[in-house]
Amino acid sequence: xxxxxxxxxxxEIQKRVDMYISQFKEGYFSPLSLVARLTEEMGEMAREVxxxxxxxxxxxxxxxxxxxxxxxxxxxxxxxxxxxxxxxLSEAFELSINKxxxxxxxxxxxxx
Numbered sequence: 001x002x003x004x005x006x007x008x009x010x011x012e013i014q015k016r017v018d019m020y021i022s023q024f025k026e027g028y029f030s031p032l033s034l035v036a037r038l039t040e041e042m043g044e045m046a047r048e049v050x051x052x053x054x055x056x057x058x059x060x061x062x063x064x065x066x067x068x069x070x071x072x073x074x075x076x077x078x079x080x081x082x083x084x085x086x087x088x089l090s091e092a093f094e095l096s097i098n099k100x101x102x103x104x105x106x107x108x109x110x111x112x
Contacts (some may be wrong), residue, residue, distance in 0.1 A: 010089040015078040028084035038077045045070035 008016070021028055029037065048067050051058045058064075082089050 010093070013075070013079055014083055017076060018083050021080065021083070028080055029066060029082060031081065034077060034081040034084060037080065038074065039076050041070065041073045045074060 028034070045067065048065055048070050050056045052067065079089065082092065
């Protein structure tokens, strides 16, 4: 690593989240609860995007959060969801990107 920031692949992300969650008796929340949490986190990210790029500035009393922090929260909850259902994120991504690359291959104007 050249910039001293950690770089993870999906296997490492899933393992690290599982190591964290596995230390608690409660374990993973139910899939329905995790979807609700994911929706909450998406709302928080949407709020931050609106503050930075939209027409709604932050109130002076609001905490400063960053979009990258909110993306990290979404990634954590998404990983919890995948782990709770024993879904490999790399395999899920492969299914999705193959579909997108096929379905949308001629949808956009290609660069020269």
